[in-house]
Each structure stands twice: as C-alpha cells, then as structure tokens.
Amino acid sequence: MARIAGVDLPRDKRIEIGLTYIYGVGFSRSQEILEKTGVDPNIRVKDLADADVIKLRETVEGDYLIEGDLRRQVNMNIKRLMDIGCYRGRRHRVGLPVRGQRTRTNSRTRRSGKRTIAGKKKPPRK
CATH class of the missing domain: 4.10.910.10 (Ribosomal protein S13/S18, C-terminal domain)
Structure with a gap:
C-alpha cells in the first residue's frame, strides 16, 4: 500500500491517476511528478517498488504545497x-x-x- 502525504492511494489504479487523490495534485501535476522522478505512469500502485514510493513521497512532499x-x-x-x-x-x-x-x-x-x-x-x- 502506497501512502503519500497522509493519503492512501487506491491500489488498483494506475499511479498517474492514483496521485490525483492527493489534495493539490491534479492530472497534469501528477504527470509532471512522474516525469521528474522517472516512474512509469502506466504502472499500478500495487506494483510500485519501495524505492519508487520513496522517490514519489520525497518529490510530492518536498516540492509542492499539498493537503493541509x-x-x-x-x-x-x-x-x-x-x-x-x-x-x-x-x-x-x-x-x-x-x-x-x-x-x-x-x-x-x-x-x-x-x-x-x-x-x-x-x-x-x-
């Protein structure tokens, strides 16, 4: 289970869509984040490696104003x-x-x- 910025991402959706469940991350910003981290946008959330989750978490929480x-x-x-x-x-x-x-x-x-x-x-x- 991927948990980024205090939000559990839906397991069966593509990561490109799953990131949009975070308040402040829309589809275009999701694509931008995935391009910046080098993660494949077509991969499912449940298939993400731990290293990919850590890269995504650091990018989302460090570079963008989100959630609370x-x-x-x-x-x-x-x-x-x-x-x-x-x-x-x-x-x-x-x-x-x-x-x-x-x-x-x-x-x-x-x-x-x-x-x-x-x-x-x-x-x-x-």
Missing part, C-alpha cells in the same frame, strides 16, 4: 477577502456565488436552506 498546508492557505485567502470587505469577500460571507454566476434561477447548492423550492408542498398541520 494548501487547505490552510486557501482558507486564509478567503478569510483575508472577508476581512478587507471586498465584493468577493462579502459574497463568501453571505454564502452566495462568488464568480459572477446568476442567482435568480441557479446556485441551489450555494444558497441551500435560504429559500424554499417552488412546487414543494409542506405536510398539513394536525
């Missing part, structure tokens, strides 16, 4: 926007879409619980 540190940085960026009171920060604070999407008909997930859904009937009171 990345989550912390993203949350601090959002908190900074909210503290300075800019438009995006106010949208985050109120729980509305931040990037200019329309809110009249869409954005159900972002506005969840704020408004009733049309056509949904309440059970009768007894």
Whole structure:
C-alpha cells in the first residue's frame, strides 16, 4: 500500500491517476511528478517498488504545497477577502456565488436552506 502525504492511494489504479487523490495534485501535476522522478505512469500502485514510493513521497512532499498546508492557505485567502470587505469577500460571507454566476434561477447548492423550492408542498398541520 502506497501512502503519500497522509493519503492512501487506491491500489488498483494506475499511479498517474492514483496521485490525483492527493489534495493539490491534479492530472497534469501528477504527470509532471512522474516525469521528474522517472516512474512509469502506466504502472499500478500495487506494483510500485519501495524505492519508487520513496522517490514519489520525497518529490510530492518536498516540492509542492499539498493537503493541509494548501487547505490552510486557501482558507486564509478567503478569510483575508472577508476581512478587507471586498465584493468577493462579502459574497463568501453571505454564502452566495462568488464568480459572477446568476442567482435568480441557479446556485441551489450555494444558497441551500435560504429559500424554499417552488412546487414543494409542506405536510398539513394536525
């Protein structure tokens, strides 16, 4: 079992896909990491040698901002926007879409619980 950055990689997937289970590593970054370490991208996670796992772990944890540190940085960026009171920060604070999407008909997930859904009937009171 390969464990990198505190994440257990799925055993039956190719390492190219398995690395994307780490927060902050997408497909293109996964390919970049494999090219840098010299590991074959078509090999399955369960077939990795221990030396390959160690090379991958050192590269991922040393060169990239991932998992907890990345989550912390993203949350601090959002908190900074909210503290300075800019438009995006106010949208985050109120729980509305931040990037200019329309809110009249869409954005159900972002506005969840704020408004009733049309056509949904309440059970009768007894």
